Amino acid sequence: MRIAVCLSELKPEPWVDGLRRALPGADVRAWTPGAPPVDHAVVWMPPQQLLDEQPQLRGLFNIGAGVDALTRLRLPPRTQLVRLEDGGMAVQMAEYVCHALIRHFREFDVYEADAREGRWSYRKPRERGDFAVGVMGLGVLGERVARAVAQFDFPVNGWSRSGKAIDGVRGFVGDDGFDAFLGASRVLVNLLPLTEATRGILNRRNLSLLHGGQPGGYLVNVARGGHLAEADLVPLLDSGQLAGATLDVFEVEPLPPAHAFWRHPKITVTPHGSARTERETSIAQIAGKIRALERGEPIGGVVDHNRGY
Structure with missing residues (x-):
């Protein structure tokens, strides 16, 4: 299983390290343009290029609760967009x-x-x-x-x-x-x-x-x-x-x-600080959902594109 991490304006390394610990055996790397195909991506405000280069992507996991920036992008047809449910x-x-x-x-x-x-x-x-x-x-x-x-x-x-x-x-x-x-x-x-x-x-x-x-x-x-x-x-x-x-x-x-x-x-x-994503809590939640998807199980937080949330 391959996972890409693409976090605009944030350092991806702590998330890469955390996901590697939470998902032993998974190939977790920071995304770069032209990267090999991945099964899932953990993102914050990703570029359209990532989605265009990954048509086989199954899960797109946002590290925030709001997904309005992502619903404006063109997602591959098989990709499920998943938001955080709390994350601290x-x-x-x-x-x-x-x-x-x-x-x-x-x-x-x-x-x-x-x-x-x-x-x-x-x-x-x-x-x-x-x-x-x-x-x-x-x-x-x-x-x-x-x-x-x-x-x-x-x-x-x-x-x-x-x-x-x-x-x-x-x-x-x-x-x-x-x-x-x-x-x-x-x-x-x-x-x-x-x-x-x-x-x-x-x-x-x-x-x-x-x-x-x-x-x-x-x-x-x-x-x-x-x-x-x-x-x-x-x-x-x-x-x-x-x-x-x-x-x-x-x-x-x-x-x-x-x-x-x-x-x-x-x-x-106040400067958009009412609630910050807690990294370790969020990593545990995302890892649990990735494991469930790999087992073919339903998960929470899947975005309905018709409603936008």
Whole structure:
């Protein structure tokens, strides 16, 4: 069995070494143009050339949860595109979202600003029941986030295309339930995959529906920058329709130094660090799936190209 590792912007050697340890007897090498045929490839943002040169490729394993960059490539007809299912990212994502939520709910950002000015301030406590959290996308990461938020006694809503029952989470399904989901949620957490159907879904119209259309909604985007219609956000913040936003992902990354998001007082920017792939955990998961494929067994995380995730 031959495996190629092709990781744009990352060193392949630690992944090659890890896969060799996890799959003794496999021929694992860093990919180079013109390389011999392989059975599987472990990739991050690979060039089209790799796929064109490997028409016999059986498994294409992405080292991240999002596969939007790969669905735009032309895959060989027999190749299964496989995404990570967690890879150590779910708990990190839950930490990040809960931190952003609690920072906003408890107004720690206001305390921070007052402390910089040497002001000893007081804020009236808020009611958790007034801060329903809507989690958009209920895959492995979204479910973990929804369950974590519920532990802090916030009302939690969940929206997905096909519907998913989670204890303590009020479910909304598909297009018919989308507007009701937004209206019932004051804090919106986006964990959707980026597809043609979800690009720009965080736009003026949809964000204005938060909190029943009342001012005071809040956005946390930890999925992809392409979900947000960036030009719509600042006017919503300036008008008070939205109280603020925590953004970890952007249409262009790194976020350009002159971008308005850096300087807006109601926007918290982080550099796409809400959840990092844990290499050893991911290697173990990928190796297990490769072994299952070699045995002819079904595996999880196979991408449906019609849906894009």
